[in-house]
Amino acid sequence: MHSFTEENYLKAIYHLSEGNTMAVSTNQIAEMTSTKAASVTDMLKKLAEKKLINYIKYQGVTLTGTGVNAAVNIIRKHRLWEVFLVEKLGFKWDEVHDIAEELEHINSETLINRLDDFLGNPVADPHGDPIPDRSGLIKHKKLVKISDMQTGESGTVSGVSEHSSVFLKLLEKLGLTLGTKIIISELIEFDGSIMLTIDQKTERTISREVAKNILVIL
Amino acid sequence: MHSFTEENYLKAIYHLSEGNTMAVSTNQIAEMTSTKAASVTDMLKKLAEKKLINYIKYQGVTLTGTGVNAAVNIIRKHRLWEVFLVEKLGFKWDEVHDIAEELEHINSETLINRLDDFLGNPVADPHGDPIPDRSGLIKHKKLVKISDMQTGESGTVSGVSEHSSVFLKLLEKLGLTLGTKIIISELIEFDGSIMLTIDQKTERTISREVAKNILVIL
DNA sequence: TTATATTTTTAGATTAATCTAAATAAAATA
DNA sequence: TATTTTATTTAGATTAATCTAAAAATATAA
Numbered sequence: 001m002h003s004f005t006e007e008n009y010l011k012a013i014y015h016l017s018e019g020n021t022m023a024v025s026t027n028q029i030a031e032m033t034s035t036k037a038a039s040v041t042d043m044l045k046k047l048a049e050k051k052l053i054n055y056i057k058y059q060g061v062t063l064t065g066t067g068v069n070a071a072v073n074i075i076r077k078h079r080l081w082e083v084f085l086v087e088k089l090g091f092k093w094d095e096v097h098d099i100a101e102e103l104e105h106i107n108s109e110t111l112i113n114r115l116d117d118f119l120g121n122p123v124a125d126p127h128g129d130p131i132p133d134r135s136g137l138i139k140h141k142k143l144v145k146i147s148d149m150q151t152g153e154s155g156t157v158s159g160v161s162e163h164s165s166v167f168l169k170l171l172e173k174l175g176l177t178l179g180t181k182i183i184i185s186e187l188i189e190f191d192g193s194i195m196l197t198i199d200q201k202t203e204r205t206i207s208r209e210v211a212k213n214i215l216v217i218l
Numbered sequence: 219m220h221s222f223t224e225e226n227y228l229k230a231i232y233h234l235s236e237g238n239t240m241a242v243s244t245n246q247i248a249e250m251t252s253t254k255a256a257s258v259t260d261m262l263k264k265l266a267e268k269k270l271i272n273y274i275k276y277q278g279v280t281l282t283g284t285g286v287n288a289a290v291n292i293i294r295k296h297r298l299w300e301v302f303l304v305e306k307l308g309f310k311w312d313e314v315h316d317i318a319e320e321l322e323h324i325n326s327e328t329l330i331n332r333l334d335d336f337l338g339n340p341v342a343d344p345h346g347d348p349i350p351d352r353s354g355l356i357k358h359k360k361l362v363k364i365s366d367m368q369t370g371e372s373g374t375v376s377g378v379s380e381h382s383s384v385f386l387k388l389l390e391k392l393g394l395t396l397g398t399k400i401i402i403s404e405l406i407e408f409d410g411s412i413m414l415t416i417d418q419k420t421e422r423t424i425s426r427e428v429a430k431n432i433l434v435i436l
Numbered sequence: 437t438t439a440t441a442t443t444t445t446t447a448g449a450t451t452a453a454t455c456t457a458a459a460t461a462a463a464a465t466a
Numbered sequence: 467t468a469t470t471t472t473a474t475t476t477a478g479a480t481t482a483a484t485c486t487a488a489a490a491a492t493a494t495a496a
Contacts, residue, residue: 003482005484025444026444026445042483046482058444089333099329108316114308114309118307253453254454256454256476257454276462276473443493444492445491446487448486448488449487451484454481456480459477460473460474463472464470
């Protein structure tokens with residue numbers, strides 16, 4: 001098994017390489033793990049030694065196959081625990097991240113597979129992020145930012161690209177939680193803000209900044 | 219908060235001082251934590267510095283009030299997680315110790331109190347050990363070893379003083395799990411083994427060694 | 437394309453937890 | 467009580483993860 005710390009680096013590298021195909025830089029990792037670049041360099045050598053990453057000095061890193069598997073497994077655990085905390089223990093979606101951050105390092109495949117079954121094999125966590133299955137497969141849904149939608153288009157809120165507690169609480173206040181149906185009623189040219197109808201009832205305006213971080217299935 | 223390692227030392231000291239009022243020795247702790255005496259001495263200095271233990275060179279240690287609170291809290295977490303694993307995830311009583319050993323270090327009072335409620339505020343773990351309540355109070359039941367019972371006495375199996383997987387599996391095979399009603403039918407003078415009736419049906423003989431580790435409520 | 441700025445790595449320390457080997461204290465025994 | 471044995475502590479190293487400061491490589495701009 002890998003140490004707690006190694007796991008956090010693998011997860012950080014995985015998240016940083018999501019989307020872009022480029023190698024991840026030392027500074028990006030330092031930022032994400034709240035450490036210094038020098039510490040990251042040390043750890044990169046260690047992870048490269050263990051064949052979890054491809055590392056060329058000054059050129060950044062990518063995960064190897066083994067590295068991706070390890071990272072995906074941690075993410076699977078994190079997201080299943082989040083579902084448990086919300087569905088079974090009654091936590092709110094903005095309260096679960098830090099606890100899941102600890103629980104994700106518990107080492108037992110049996111435990112996590114039984115937890116998966118106990119929860120009914122959920123496909124997404126409380127923020128809409130997909131949960132890898134026990135073979136590591138992730139089913140990505142086609143999601144669109146509200147900020148990329150056109151007037152008249154409709155969809156269902158199904159994810160967020162900003163996971164901070166402040167943002168999640170705001171969405172709750174706005175009535176824009178997962179599953180909410182929206183229709184774009186108007187795009188305000190002046191500041192890019194967006195008017196929309198929520199659940200066929202409420203009319204609301206949200207800033208472009210907020211709209212960029214809400215993901216919708218059309 | 220205390221480190222993972224500090225917590226394990228506190229727990230070890232707590233368990234070693236259960237029952238006997240004496241101070242706990244360096245070697246006992248080394249044995250229980252699978253470390254060397256020299257390492258223990260180092261850690262004792264640190265825990266004494268933090269006022270979690272009373273430590274006098276060469277005289278062994280006792281926990282301070284703060285130390286006891288910390289230890290009891292870890293034990294509360296361990297036992298609640300064990301209940302979760304057995305009651306909700308379908309683990310057997312001999313499979314949960316190692317996983318709970320990891321889970322007991324997760325730091326969130328809210329989490330553990332919600333888990334407690336989710337489980338219906340159980341008073342004992344799957345091995346019959348009492349679960350401290352959220353204020354740290356432990357309700358000890360009056361338990362008697364089968365080996366201390368007399369012919370004709372009856373009781374209900376309610377705990378074990380040996381927690382190894384081998385022993386627990388044996389009890390299962392013998393039909394001597396928690397809640398089982400027993401009556402002592404005969405004490406064999408030759409080797410101290412004990413004949414008993416299980417659930418008014420089965421007659422069985424168990425060795426003194428086994429009998430010493432089964433605890434009963436009369 | 438040279439100079440400047442930024443990023444990354446190296447060198448050398450630090451902290452927590454551990455170890456072995458040696459020294460010292462306490463307990464047991466003769 | 468003196469001696470031997472056992473338990474405990476100290477001294478000095480080691481490993482993992484981190485840091486600061488300085489050096490080296492790469493990227494950017496003049």
